[in-house]
Amino acid sequence: MESLVIYDSNHGNTRKIAETVAEILGAPAVSVSDAGPEHFSGLGLVVVGSPILGWKPSERTQAFLAALKKEQLKGVKAAAFDTRVKLFIHGDAAGKIAKVLADAGAEMISEPQPFYVKGKEGPLFEGELEKARDWAVEIKRASSRF
Template sequence: MGSPINGWRPTPAIVRALGDLAARGLAGVKAAAFDTRLKLFIHGDAGRKITRALEGAGASIIGGPMAFYVKGTEGPLLTGEESRAAKWADDLADAAK
């Protein structure tokens, strides 16, 4: 699950979705989280917050949270981030086996 950073946290829509998932439970579900952010000295960590929420809902976390960097608030991803995301996805697929 992923989210752009909205201030210091995931967006309100992601927070609501996490609450819905937690209510249903995620036992037996393998999960990982990421966020997109600007390259700033100070920023939030939505990926970590999402990971904790997924874990609290019973999901089995198969990879640590990942941050991907964007240019501006609307993106696109910075150069090299797409290949980092593909590598992370490959690592998650291996971990899920």
């Protein structure tokens, strides 16, 4: 089963989470701008992550999601995450990504996962990379259980 992590990142925070998750999964981490149809053949597990920008996923992530076809992810297990600030009102990216992946036929194997940064451009809070490692271990277990 091929696994893949797709992410967008301007300031490196989402990339760091994506690379940490990818390392645990033994999967490549691919920038959303480079993710094309060739990445979907034989795919068993996909994890998609984006920063929240202006309350929603980044423009590039939205474009990627909008290009997914109905049933394109049928038979693929999936999980979504975002990076965000720790404010009472922050918007959402992971939940929106998860919904589109599920609509494209993916079987979601984890709740949408937030990771927190200290300011508009980061850095990540202490402990977030460890949290990403633990989350990736959970995803790995869940993807082999079903």
